[in-house]
Amino acid sequence: MVFFLNVFLFKGLIVYPFAAMVGDVNIFMNDVDDPQVAEIEIMIAEPKSRGKGLGKESVLMMMAYAVRDLGIHVFRAKIGESNGSSLNMFCNLGFQETSRSEIFKEVTLELPMTQPKCEELLKLIDNVVTHV
């Protein structure tokens, strides 16, 4: 069975009174050998909303949630080899290349959750203000 979690991102959820959807972030627990491996995907669909920190913040929040509440211990991202911004973002977050598909022109990156990485992520989620 494959589980996935999807969160839609809203521009200015906190700052602006009128929120607008700009993208989404997903994780898929689709590794049949290890259900605690999560593939992560992010899309800031609206070009105007890119480059403002939303992508990185959303990925970090999703990862923090997945570590704390789902026990995820490895994150995986599959990215087109020409997608420089996404490759930069995941590599700067500590992901490293584990394989490359010449057919799909796609790079697979992984980030194992070491103890210090988990602590770093959990600190982030402690600082999130939630509104019900």
Ligand SMILES: CC(C)(COP(=O)(O)OP(=O)(O)OC[C@H]1O[C@@H](n2cnc3c(N)ncnc32)[C@H](O)[C@@H]1OP(=O)(O)O)[C@@H](O)C(=O)NCCC(=O)NCCS
């Ligand atoms: C890739 C993407 C998710 C980045 O989100 P974003 O909100 O635009 O990026 P952020 O402003 O949060 O920047 C995060 C990091 O991405 C990288 N980045 C962002 N824009 C970049 C650009 N134009 N060129 C190079 N690197 C870039 C940088 O490493 C940046 O980190 P830094 O600010 O510390 O340098 C977004 O551009 C996007 O949705 N693109 C199309 C869909 C896609 O490629 N999805 C990924 C498949 S999993």
